Amino acid sequence: MTPWIECVPNFSEGRRPDVIEAIVAPFRSKRGCALLDYRADANHNRLVVSLAGNPEPIQEALLEAAKVAVAHIDMNQHQGAHPRIGAVDVIPFVPLRHMSMDECVALAHAFGTRYHEETGIPVYFYEEAALRPERSRLEVIRHGQYEGLKAAISNPDRHPDVGEPRLHATAGATVIGARKFLVAFNVNLGTSDVRIAKEIAKAVRASSGGLCHVKGIGLALEDRGLVQVSLNVVDYEKNALYRVTELIRMEAKRWGVPVVETEVYGMVPAAALLESAAYYLQISGFSPDQVIEFKMLEMLGNNTP
Template sequence: MLLCCKLYISESRNHTALDSIERAARLDGETVIVNKFQDRAYNRIGYTLVSYIVHDSTGNIIYSPLQQTLLSMVEAAYEAINLELHHGAHPRLGVVDDIVFHPLARASLEEAAWFAKMAAADIGNKFQVPVFLYDAAHPMGKPLDIIRRELGYYRPNFMGNQWSGWDMPEVLSEKPDEGPTMVSRARGIVMIGARPWVSMYNIPIVSTDISAARRIARTVSARGGGLPTVQTLGLFHGEDSTEIACMLLEPNRIGADRVQKPGGDASSSRRAGC
């Protein structure tokens, strides 16, 4: 049985930091980085990791090499990156911003959720960062976007369209699922969840009109009455363009072709995102 983990880190410009994180990933050859998506404008990188799950003779989970690889990468990220010095055009709440587990092949969502909860306990305790669980890893299945909205994830704190440093309270009003309620300004908060496969899909727009990009994003999204199972953000992307960042929660039902069509007249191209 195979397990996938996507790890999103708030850094893409500091090559020394990225080299350190990727060296940590290579310490165990039993875990493979199958994809890396690096975005300089967003100052964000996404790693897709895959490994196997080991069970005992009765079918109970023993471990996966992914667990130690993930912890090593997280540790390297916290050692190399300071959120107070981070600046980018993509929202984020932490150096290690999001970790999501997906079951592959014959693995179950319950197994992915088990690993998510173990990772949350390990990261919260070892690195003393607040951890919020979401989707199948959360006791009530609370969605990621709801938690992010409660924590102010979607509100830019610099120039109306950028995220810079840390300007939130150091004591959280919401109790995390793991870790302290006190936030390190250098490390921030991490979200950890489990869900069926999700696709990220970004549509570049040849315009710097962020209001128009946000209107298009809302029109496409389920929240705005658009396509079901699609979440979107309108974001600046570089000096001369904006972008519709899309999360496809059920890509087999609503895929990239359906998302591209509403924004197609204004878009220049498309790309897998993070």
């Protein structure tokens, strides 16, 4: 049976359409690698790509895209709201079908070595693929961002897992790992005071005593005159999106600011949305089996030889 994975590489480019299209091009053309979605944000100055398919063609496409990114992105000139340490900032592998988490970990380690050999970029492993317990959290590896890591990488506790203890001259470093499905979820607030977003993110995220399995930072959306609580819900089954939203809404009321809108960035499991829909509609005893499209897909799958 053919193994399937999801991969969500993040690139530090969200403002130049020609560079974005050049990075995405290998994912369009590689047979066996399905380009599900890609989104670029100018405020974050970041490109998030969602892929699915067989591990081999996805790896080949990743290497091609990484080489394009290295050729066009200079981290010494890069500015953006989102934390980052490299032109290709993070590459997570997610098991989807006929692929275990342990196999994804092995894939991340093998790919990380090859990636360094072909690009010269040092690699850190995170989440399930972390070689050091403290590096399971991405924010620990990205502490100080590119500028801080440039000096700190020479310290033994900040050495990369693959490569010499120095950043690539222009592309920085890359974090590669294996993890469960993550929902990138943003809540935009009706104020220009980024301090409020930072305080609310602190109240919500797990590391500050908030909701478990939730990471968050506060950012300014300067071109819109808004601020954003930018979240990663790393286990939506443990903390539903509606619970995260309602906590932020409650905290925002304390500051006298409204929730303007929410955003799902990239792909999201249907179950994550259905749970929140059932909550807000107050549907009693709702089951995903009641969704006709799911039932039809199940029927089609059962009829496939």
